[in-house]
Structures are given as structure tokens and as C-alpha cells.
Amino acid sequence: MAVLILGYGNPLGGDDAVGWHAAETLASLIRHPAVRVQACHQLTPELAAEASQAAIVIFLDAAADQPPGTVHCRRVLPERSGMLFTHQLSPAALLGLTERLYGRRPEAVLFSVGAHRFTEGAVLSSQVRNALPALLDQVCELVRRVLAAPAQSPSPKDPQEPEADIFSVMH
């Protein structure tokens, strides 16, 4: 598997569901054997096993700390401390877990969508709903570039090893 896309959030939690909705849509848009798309409520430890098989992990989530409707993308590095909660992990904690358990360090990016309405309900706010096409375009473009790049294995744990080139296709 080259690409693992994890869109997460509570589908009954208003804008919290934007990552979940994006993953559901991407699962129907991207049908490629090297791409696995998964919508989930939250990031849980067992996803580390799947992340360890990927060259790049793309996380999709809502963000309360950025303007509603904006789409941001940033690189995620493994977090090696402070991971105490076993039900839900941050992307960085999941990568840290992947590294510790499987000795693999896939490249990772987080696409976040600014969100503001986290009340109960299955409907996204108009600002977040309107941001979905841009999010999907950006993710699809990244996936296209990754698939077009030479095949890479997940980075080894050794920090002395050179980083995989796959991340450079994002720039």
C-alpha cells in the first residue's frame, strides 16, 4: 500500500464529521490498489498496523482553531511522548506508535478544515460543506503525485537514514 487516507470525526457531531465525509467521498473517487481510504470516528491504536504498511498517511480532520471553511495542510512528525489515552490518538501519536511498534515511519500530512459548529447533528455547516471540494481536490492531487513518484517503502526508524523522497512531491 502506497497511500493510506484516514478521515476521522463523529458523523453525528456537526462539522466534526468533515474528515469522515471526505474519506467516504474519496473512497468512491479513488479506486486504486495502492490506495486505502478509511473513514473512522477517531484514531485508534490498531491503525498503527495499517500505517506501518503505507509510504504516506494522509489524515483528514476538522480544526476548531483555524477560520471556518479554510483548508490547511501540514506535515506530521511522530510524537514520542505524552501518549496516554488508548481510545483516541492524535496523528502525531499514531505515527509515534507506528514507529515504536513496527519500526516504520511513513511520511504523513494532515489536511485540516476550519470548523465551528460541533453541535449534535449529521449536517455540516455551509462554510465547511463549501470547503469540501477544495479539500478533495488537494488530496486527489497529492495522491496522483505520490502514485506517479517512484515507489518508496516506509521510512526506517533510524533517524540517520535519509528521509524518503515521497514527501517532496507535495511541494
Added chain:
Amino acid sequence: MAAKRIVIDPVTRIEGHARITLWLDENGRLEDARFHVTQFRAFEKLCEGRPFSEMPSLMARICGICPVSHLIASAKACDQILGTRIPRAAVELRRLLNLAQLVQSHALSFFHLSAPDFLLGMDSEPARRNLFGLIESHPEMARNGIRLRQFGQRIIERLAGKRIHPAWVVPGGVSEPMGASERDAILAELPEALQIAQHTLTWFKSALEGFREEARAFGNFPTLFLGLVGADGELEHYEGRIRVVDAAGRVVADGLEPERYRDYLGEAVEPDSYLKSPYYKPGGYPDGLYRVGPLARLNLADRCGTYTADQEWAEFKQLERGAVLSSFYYHYARLVEVIYALERIQQLLEDSEILSRHVRSHAAANHPEGVGVAEAPRGTLIHHYRVDEAGVIQWANLMIATGHNNLAMNRAVLQAARRFVDGNRLSEGALNRVEAVIRAFDPCLSCSTHAVGRMALRIELRGPHGELRQVVQRSA
């Protein structure tokens, strides 16, 4: 009146929000202990006015850890409202889904929530006594837990389309048949899962000697045990009838119709908990307390019904004469059940009927009432609905597995606190043992998909006038 009160809030490494209160006398000796469930869900009222056909999907929202159990019990109640017999393939597919749920849930309980106590020690540094501490010290065990849980979740995903809140189980059967490729993929992964389960049970049995005190004081008292058994007395999670055995292992009642649960089960309400306190009516309240779940099921059954699990069951039964009473052995029973579930999954998949295309019966609402009973990972789960002529829900009652164990959990907390807690000198390890008693029951308090923030622990010891005497704090 008690002079001091210790509150453990929240209880950590369980599914949901709860707290424990310990009352001490002037001399620091334990007077009483209570386990309180502090979350309120009200699903029984929320579903009134909804069409019964929505109930399986609606009820699955009760929990993000065991939605499959609610799906199945709810669908069985709806089958009765339809008044139709569902196809055999649908029964087998539901049974398969239920067993997959059991595997992933038991793996979560054993490896993620309780293994840190077993491997790092009850008295170890609390900041490390968690899954991530386990990863540092015993990565192979952590990987095995993840792998076993993943195995169960993948079956759910392959059958039902997604891991959490699948809508595949419907009144009358299931919505889609299983394909040969899905069956073959599960069969290919089975040997590894079985190897992990057997390896883990072998290790756990070898480690039991180090937990003699816990086995002695973790909810180790006579109670009744209750749950489903199969037609020939074998371990059963989907169909069957209710059996009750006593502490000596004698059958007190057998062949009870699950649909008539109100004839023999009562529900008391305590003012300090949102969890009801069910009891066995012939025993009265509260003496009619009973336990459900893996420990109860192994005590009830005459055998498991699969080769390896039957051998393990026979060895398990050697722990004590009569019924195995210590709640610490819930962990042991969980691992035996995982082996059973994996072997049973293989049997189901090797039956050609499992690929039948006929997986759903259709009918309108033909009966005003339906009761669905199944064994969830944590015990007997009962869904009971009444509908009007149009099939709209008028009334619902749920008896959740964790609720059945409420009285026993309270008594277990009291027993463990008496054994381990010195009110004059609190120790984190002692309080962890009180929490670990609750973890042995693996209560599911239905919050996992809605948890916000991290769980921290702060225990305050206050004097007779409310003055703060000591604080034991565990940071998140």
C-alpha cells in the same frame, strides 16, 4: 456516619465515565464502597415514536465499542415484531459478526486496558502503566493485541462495510450476503489470530501465580451466574435459553425463555448511579445478585463446543470446585472465549450455507412486542420493544450486560478496598487495585465515541471536617 471519604474519579482504563467512593471510619478502616456510573444516556426514551425498522441502527449508537451487540439484540427483537423466521444463512452471518465483535472487544479489554497491570505490575509507575508503557516494555504483546483486535474489526468491516456503527444487520436478517473472497480472506487470517490467542493464554496461565492476592480479593464471593446456553448446554452467544447456576456450580434454573426475562429478573434503582441494579427475583433484592459475561458463561456451560476451547475450559474449571468465583478470572475466561470464537468462526466459514444469497425475510409488523436477547462480550444483552399497529415504537426497555453486574461490581469494590486500602496511608498501587477490580468486569459505559479530553485521576483523602489530608494524583 463515615468520617472520611475517598473518591476515585474517573475510573481509568474502562469504557465510559464512572467513579468509586470509599467511606472510612475515624480509624481509617473501610466502612463502605460504591461504584457510580455518572453518564446518562436515555436511549429508551429517545427511540419512542420511531419506526421499529430503524431500531437496529439507532440502538447501535448506544456504543462505539460494542455496537454489533446492540445491532444483533435489536434486530432479534425486531424479528419477533415481524413474526417471521429469518434465513439460516442470516443467522450464521449474524453469529459470525457477533463472534468477531467478541474477539475485538476481549482483545481491547485484555491487551489494551488490563495487560499493563499484568505485565508492568499493579504498583508500577502510573505514568507508564498503560498501553504505551506496554509498548516500551513488551512490544510483542502490544503488537499481538493490536493484531487480534484488528482481526475482529476486519471481519466486521468485511461483512458490514465499516467497523463502527455498521447498518448491515436488519430486521429479518442481514442486508447483503457474504462473498467468497471475504470468506477466504478471513480464513487466511485465522491461523495467526488463533496462534496469538493460544500463546497469550499460555502466558497468562503461567503468570497467574503472581496474582494470587488479586485472585483472592478481586470480587471473590458466592453469587449466582446467568446467561444463555445452547440446546445441549454448550457455550452460546446468539441463541439458546437462559440458565442460572449457583456458587457451587449447581443449576438453579434452566431452559428459561429469554423473552420472559421479566418473570425472573427485577431491576432496582439506586440514587447514586445511572446504572440500574438487576437481580434474580427468586433471590430477592439485593441477595439475588448474579454475574454475567465471560466468567459466568464458562461457569454455566457444560462445554464450549470446539476442540481447543473445550480443553481450555476443562482446565479453567479446575481452578475451583463448583463455579469459579473470583472475578479476577474474568480475564482468563475472556481468553478462553477468544479461542472458542476463533474456532467457531472457522466452523461457520467452512459451512457452505454461509455464502447463501438468501439472507433476509421481509414482512410488516405482525406482533405488538419483541424481545431480543444475545450474549454481548460483557454479558447478556436484552432489547425489548412494544409497537403500535403502524410499527412505531411506544415503549422500550434495555438490560445492558454491564448493568447485570452492577451489584457484583459494588460488592467487589468493597472487598478489594477492604483488602488493599489503608485509609491512613493512601497508595496509588492500592487504589489501582480497586480500579482493576472494575476493569476485570470490563464494564462498557458507552462513551467511547464521545470522549473528550484525557482521563486523569485525582484522589483526595479528607478528614471528618472536610480538611484535605492527602492527595494522590495521576496526570493525564
